[in-house]
Amino acid sequence: MRYIVIGAGAVGGTIGAKLFQGGHDVLLIARGAHYESLRASGMKLISPSGSETLNIPVSDGPVPTGDDDVIVLATKSQDTVAALDPWSRDLPVVLAQNGVCNEPVALRRFENVYGMCVWLPALHLEPGVVISYGTPHPGMLHVGRYPQGVDELATRVTDDLTQSGFVARAVPDVMRWKHGKLLGNLGNAAEALCEPGGFGDIRQQARTEAMDLLDAAGIAFTTQDDERRLRGHLVDLAPIDGVVRGGGSSWQSLARGAGSIEADYLNGEIVLLARELGRPAPVNEVLQREANRAAREKLPPGSMPVAKLQALIDERSAAVSR
Numbered sequence: 321m322r323y324i325v326i327g328a329g330a331v332g333g334t335i336g337a338k339l340f341q342g343g344h345d346v347l348l349i350a351r352g353a354h355y356e357s358l359r360a361s362g363m364k365l366i367s368p369s370g371s372e373t374l375n376i377p378v379s380d381g382p383v384p385t386g387d388d389d390v391i392v393l394a395t396k397s398q399d400t401v402a403a404l405d406p407w408s409r410d411l412p413v414v415l416a417q418n419g420v421c422n423e424p425v426a427l428r429r430f431e432n433v434y435g436m437c438v439w440l441p442a443l444h445l446e447p448g449v450v451i452s453y454g455t456p457h458p459g460m461l462h463v464g465r466y467p468q469g470v471d472e473l474a475t476r477v478t479d480d481l482t483q484s485g486f487v488a489r490a491v492p493d494v495m496r497w498k499h500g501k502l503l504g505n506l507g508n509a510a511e512a513l514c515e516p517g518g519f520g521d522i523r524q525q526a527r528t529e530a531m532d533l534l535d536a537a538g539i540a541f542t543t544q545d546d547e548r549r550l551r552g553h554l555v556d557l558a559p560i561d562g563v564v565r566g567g568g569s570s571w572q573s574l575a576r577g578a579g580s581i582e583a584d585y586l587n588g589e590i591v592l593l594a595r596e597l598g599r600p601a602p603v604n605e606v607l608q609r610e611a612n613r614a615a616r617e618k619l620p621p622g623s624m625p626v627a628k629l630q631a632l633i634d635e636r637s638a639a640v641s642r
């Protein structure tokens with residue numbers, strides 16, 4: 321099977337590199353300066369065990385495909401449609417992304433869609449360079465057919481990931497895991513907006529607001545304990561000499577001045593649910609709005625004091641409760 325990894329950044333770069341090192345056929349799809357660098361000099365993969373350069377096949381657009389190809393999509397959610405559209409709709413698609421909106425978007429277009437719940441701490445700020453912090457395993461990945469079930473392909477992908485060093489499981493309820501993971505990612509916006517530390521309260525407020533709404537909508541989600549029990553110390557974050565990990569994926573979008581951020585598909589997922597239920601979601605609404613503003617204005621990470629963000633949330637909470 322050939323893995324066509326669209327979006328060879330932090331997550332896609334790590335998954336592609338590990339599969340490649342595991343002896344699998346991999347094609348990375350990248351764009352811009354990252355593509356040029358991967359093509360000219362290979363991928364510099366930095367991990368707790370050292371730094372290596374991998375000459376993984378790379379393309380900047382669609383290539384002829386066949387029966388043995390599978391797409392692994394690892395772009396940010398705001399790039400999903402544009403990234404998938406040029407590809408043959410006969411291919412199976414595995415969505416290695418946070419959030420829960422990508423699977424239905426893909427299922428509109430592709431018949432065979434798989435969710436992947438991704439615990440994989442990684443960083444990509446510089447063209448050609450991917451930093452993978454997880455140790456002793458680079459990540460824990462749950463794979464399942466969307467909307468539910470496990471089939472031969474889910475099992476095969478899981479086996480290949482396991483053989484390549486990941487903690488991988490085929491699960492029949494991947495969206496329950498992805499909803500659980502989404503709750504954690506509601507803090508991404510606060511981490512990107514505020515100085516390190518100090519935003520834990522806001523993250524918890526976003527989580528509590530979201531859990532109430534998921535319960536009200538009857539949507540199942542896993543708990544932090546479910547996740548901790550399985551992960552244990554299988555994927556710990558190891559410091560890497562000379563590399564400071566400022567933050568997660570949304571932090572990295574601001575650090576790169578990408579001009580966009582995933583907030584519409586993380587906090588925005590909760591805002592959408594609240595609006596469908598006719599309920600307020602002031603915490604997630606403010607996080608979504610402020611993260612988008614920071615991305616649009618290309619503000620660096622950490623540009624807003626925590627007290628200011630909390631004041632905006634309090635103001636919005638008061639307004640919606642009137």
Ligand SMILES: NC(=O)C1=CN([C@@H]2O[C@H](COP(=O)(O)OP(=O)(O)OC[C@H]3O[C@@H](n4cnc5c(N)ncnc54)[C@H](OP(=O)(O)O)[C@@H]3O)[C@@H](O)[C@H]2O)C=CC1
Nearest residue numbers: 327329330331350394395399403417418440441442444569
């Ligand atoms: N980083 C992390 O530690 C984790 C991230 N995640 C999730 O994984 C997903 C991917 O995040 P992450 O790896 O951080 O993102 P990155 O921004 O590091 O990587 C995504 C890559 O996709 C590229 N891309 C976007 N559109 C296209 C396209 N049409 N064709 C080719 N390349 C494209 C981007 O290019 P460009 O830079 O030009 O936009 C970028 O290089 C997100 O859903 C995120 O929330 C989950 C767990 C951990």
Ligand SMILES: CC(C)(CO)C(=O)C(=O)O
Nearest residue numbers: 418440441442568569570
């Ligand atoms: C859990 C976390 C924060 C790991 O980096 C993540 O999912 C992200 O960066 O989006």
